[in-house]
Amino acid sequence: MWNTGPVTTPPPGLRERKKRATREALREAALRLAVERGPDHVRVDDIAEAAGVSPRTYNNYFASREQAIVSAVTADREARVAEAVAARGARTPLARAVTEAVVEQYTDTGGREREVLRLVTARGALREAFLDSSDAIAPPLTAVIAARPGVDGTATARVLAASVAAAVRIALEEWLRAPAGEGRAGGLVVPSGSLPDRLREALEPLAPALDAAERGGGRA
Amino acid sequence: MWNTGPVTTPPPGLRERKKRATREALREAALRLAVERGPDHVRVDDIAEAAGVSPRTYNNYFASREQAIVSAVTADREARVAEAVAARGARTPLARAVTEAVVEQYTDTGGREREVLRLVTARGALREAFLDSSDAIAPPLTAVIAARPGVDGTATARVLAASVAAAVRIALEEWLRAPAGEGRAGGLVVPSGSLPDRLREALEPLAPALDAAERGGGRA
DNA sequence: CAGAAAATTTGCGGGCACGCAAGCTTTCGT
């Protein structure tokens, strides 16, 4: 009876491990093939075959063809944003905590991300799927915000979390709009210039709402 | 040379009229068939045939099968929300203007809406498409907010508009969650109970941000 | 008005998403 912590995963169980493995295999295969051949020359059958599962199984894991690729790129960034907010504790005001957490998590370019960014950035269905992925921030962020002292209802937390997600999406859109704009970072096609600035810029209008929520909701 | 006003539509032109007519025919056909047979027993071919166009043309007007139906139900409500905000002028503070406009436009149940609500409310792909439709509020609302005196950048307006859209979506979700909840309105299955309350509740957390935007942005 | 230019409709074909019902694997109860 090893101390597994308070609410930790009891023992992962064989079943769960297999699912994780399959998911990971699909992600990796999808990304690899997309990089090799270009995103428009990858069929869902190819991904399935490369991952060693049936084409039908692919759609048990991902609802669209692009989802696996962006899932490989973003790599659970959504969940880590929420963690980063929680890690800042109730000391720092909510607006600061959220802004810092978002900027932090979107700044860490996970290694080869530079190479991959052109792939997902190039306008197409992938670009859309990538932007949609930022909506996934909302659910975990809702939990974190709701747990804050002073926030009354879950409804408030949901609205604020969804607003943050929307702001992030807009920041990404604006960022992708100006490829070789003002602060071009070394002549690359990748618009790595001012993502943190765009994020801060987009989150700033929400700051009053975020901070007000902690001071007793709207009319409490 | 009749006075056509400053920026009014010059003369509608034949082409435009036909497009409007086709769009309307598709909407109406889709809604009628969905009511008659139930939403799952309507093929896109049926709608096209009923509207007198080819199946391929349907997808030139609507990107998904459900879009035509919800388009018939919501009937450009999105655009009217923006108009309702603008109609309130810069006198009333932004938060109030937006809240009142949204509540007003979502309260007017356009006639037989009661009959149709069960259709789009019944969980399925339609329900999802209906919720997605609230995102269409953002673009026109962005323009209205950006035109407000005191709002500095377009980015701010976009974020706020998107946040409002997200709040509306959440309000609709919560509203659909409790069919026969607290304020049941006459024993119907339709959860007409407290939609305005849910909308106000969802928009309230954003009020500080909306009002702050008019007082010179965040740090202006 | 004739002819060019621009936009829309339509048929065709490919690929994708998903419900359904076996078949097989993991998990659980005794």
Add this chain to the structure above:
DNA sequence: ACGAAAGCTTGCGTGCCCGCAAATTTTCTG
């Protein structure tokens, strides 16, 4: 440890979305 229950995978079939290019219609120009 054994059998049942639950869950995952897979093949099949249906329907939908959309790119492409030819045909048709509307608009524009001289």
